[in-house]
Amino acid sequence: MLIFEHSRKGRRNYSQSPEKIASKSAIPKNFLRKSPVLLPEASEMDTVRHYTRLSQKNFSIDTEFYPLGSCTMKYNPRACNSLAMLPQFLSRHPLAPEDTGQGFMACLYELQEILKSITGMAGVSLTPMAGAQGELIGVMMIRAYHEARGDFERTEIIVPDAAHGTNPATAVMCGFKVVEIPTDKEGNVDLAALKAAVGPKTAGLMLTNPSTLGVFEKNVAEMSRVVHEAGGLLYYDGANLNAVLGKVKPGDMGFDVIHINLHKTFSTPHGGGGPGSAPVGVAERLLPFLPVPNVAKEGDRYRWLTEKDRPQTIGRLSAHMGNAGVLLRAYIYVRLLGMHGMHRIAEFATLNANYLMAELAKAGFEIAYPTRRASHEFIVTLKEIKDRTGVTAMNLAKRLLDKGYHAPTTYFPLLVPECLLIEPAETESKETLDAFVQSMKEILQEIETQPDMMKGAPHTMPVRKLDDVKAARELDLAWKPAS
């Protein structure tokens, strides 16, 4: 039932809008709205019930194990939310003077410095509002760097075929041509192909490490050398930073520019698809191009750095200071964990992934890169099962929903057929992982004994398998009242 169906003409929630309205108006008649606004006229109680019920139709970290690969679905500490929502923080206007926001700016400044130190970069800007925007900003800085040196010939960005779709889409949005390079059998970027691809047109290489295949790119130092020698810059997609936090620093691996998904590694909420936040870090030579504003500390005062301080900045990519409230949550998270806690993230994320991989292998699942260590995630392929029984990775994913687990990422990365990308994250207990393995074993049996039931999964969700083709062909994107 849609919220609109709880609506009755003329109903209003009297506490929620001004009761008396001044009769003053200076808006000429021809500017006034004539058509009705189709917002629901539902009671407060019915609205609360409706959205509470809707929430109950969602799987979430707070209610289910959510091993969605490449998304780092770890526990979002409640304190991070409640303390970021202290009323003084919520009520502060973005254009209020700096001296009314010293407490807020102190948190941002410290976060900026902490991110610099853990990534080994020379400078950090907190403004990007999502991973893809961090990428855009990073690639824009690469472009600005080359152009500032008078080099306008570098028109290509190299992207491995295992990369997130945002990488090539970003490069194009930034006006570059994408050169895709393949992955070798062991899951590393094909070094020979990289060597053949670089040249005077290379602006940079975008790399995720550990890669989306869940393995550490062993040749990263060599790749860095190859790209740098060709005059290109190295971009680090920090989507998988959770796997190596405190083990390696992107700065040490030779990266010139990086983004860090705070909604992954720093446990800010995924919120049903945002808000994200993806600070960018840069090496010394890219410092002048960082987007503004940034926070500076002068004596015991904090102030915004603007275009005046960074005349070569690529500019502004948000109206204010990015997703400020998300930055506060990340700050609180890092202070709760502290140095030792930050080291443990990668250790236990890796332990959980390797344990789950070992147990699933023992249970009879085929691991895509069995000779490699898992990073914080790994890939199971159902190719053999599909060829033999017709049951697909998607069928298995849907069946997992019936068993009370959110599905892993399916059909990504694109180069492994019938794949499930599984990322347990460090906050899951061994009991949860064991129970998940048990369910996966049951499913393996069900594939053999009840393949048709498997193909019809899910069976216990609020809806059964939905018709995507119909959705795209008979577009219904907005409710209309029955006429």
Place this chain on the structure above:
Amino acid sequence: MPFIPHTEEDVAEMLDSIGAKTIEELFDEIPKELISGKLTGVPAGLSEMEITRLMMERANKDGFYQNFIGAGAYEHHIPAAVWQITTRGEFYSSYTPYQAEASQGTLQLLYEYQSMMASLTGMDVSNASMYDGATALAEAALMAVRAHKTSRRILIPKTVHPVYRQVVQAIVSNQKIEVVEIPFDVKTGQVLPESLSKFSQEECAALVIPQPNFFGVLEQVDELTDWAHKHNALAIGVVNPTALALLNPPGEWGEKGADIAVGEGQPLGIPLSSGGPYFGFMACKNDLVRQMPGRIIGRTTDLDNKEGFVLTLQAREQHIRRSKATSNICTNQGLMVTAATIYMSLVGPEGLRRVAAQSHANTLELVEQLESIAGVKRTFSAPSFHETALTLPTTTTDVLSKLKQHGILGGLDLHGYYPELGNALLVCATETKTSADLQNYAQMLKQLLS
């Protein structure tokens, strides 16, 4: 170990299963020379009690003010239920609804949101959100260029939010799109439709039309929209969603209506919070839907012919189309849209109209009181919505800093963005202000200027 549940026994059993002796061994594929030392830049961990105390101290330091600043971010009443429901774990800690059957809550809510925004803007369809108002406008410019096919030129009046113009410039210049700024009339504070004639020599992909504009002034949207269409350009409306409860929506501007409507969604239940997270909205006419960036939710049916909701038209998106996608956007601002949807449901059409009408009336009242002070006058003659520019007899920064000492944030100093306007101040009084608040501000200003 904060948030890590493993006992020593668990670790031992898990390592045993893996066939490793230590956790350290699991990192043996990382070349030794890359292994870094301790993360000494991170201070020691705090307990929840300690971090609570620290954050309370910082929040108290920032305190509370009587706020009369608008300029793109507006203080409105937010019903308590909005954020209590929005921060339920099922909304707060879920992700992009890739598994539709396990995400019907988020998907249906987004469909309801799209329906509400389409109606509010007078458009056919809305997407499920952009990052903020500024990036929504930049994406609209890119979308217009894709749809137009021949022109890579966008006309943007100087009455559009100055930072939005900067963001648009930063984003679209990557694709060699030219942004042409259109001047405004310093008397009315509007773009004069007749002033556009000199921009009609060369073809352009779109004309951006703010309503109200950055000064709060109402633009002649019908004439501007018709001008755009007459010159084979798309009309992009940048609108305040609260204002749309009172004002003619972009879909009904001029003879054919604007083609794309975007704006900042913050006024719909999102706290000011130093600038974010907010969300951008984007709606358009049916014929442009395949050019639209971002997530779009569609209603469909399941195997039993029961109604359900899915992500649709995904062939536009980066995870499918990669380098050929309409945009690189992936994660958007789902949680903020959750709040906005609940907000719009709780206030309803009449409530939103009242919020808009009272904000308009309060600003009028404040402006009248301030104008009665010697030397203070309205900067522009054209009518405005809930924000008005005033010209002061003395330096705006001095006045603002003195008002601040009395707990009042008196508005935005326009000098930084529009030096040509002299000592100009942009004031805004939403429905959250009482008559006493307005009087208090007027009295303080009178004292300071006398």
